[in-house]
Amino acid sequence: MKQVLSILMATTFIAIPAFATPIVGEAKVIDGDTLYVGNIKVRLEGIDAPEQSKPGGFFATSTLSSIVGITNVHCELTGDVTYDRMVGVCYTLDGRDLAAEVIRAGAALDCMRFSKGRYRSLEPSGIRAKLPQAKYCY
Secondary structure, three states: OOOEEEEEEOOEEEEEEOOOOOEEEEEEEEEOOEEEEOOEEEEEOOEEOOOOOOOOHHHHHHHHHHHHOOOEEEEEEEEEEEOOEEEEEEEEOOOOEHHHHHHHOOOOEEOHHHHOOOOHHHOOOOHHHHOOOOHHHO
């Protein structure tokens, strides 16, 4: 039997797999760093993508959408929750790290505080002059 955690989402409890258990499901992109995997809202760990209402936000969202396509993804949840989203590292079924691909495309930045720098070398040259870094990443 799989372990599950119950977390409060608005006024409803939902059961989700414990962080040690990967989740797999159909991906529906919300913005440049957030997607649903099945019915679980997941925040990509270690990425700083602009909000949709900010410059670059539409590009970040459309970039993640084009990487994911219409397919399933799998995520390894960290156990952290932020703004009612489970935090995780997510991959396409062919093994591509979604956060790495969004950063490589110039649609987001590495968020050192959470990534420990694992994506920094993937940033295109000069991207930090174009995209502002969120303060929570320092």
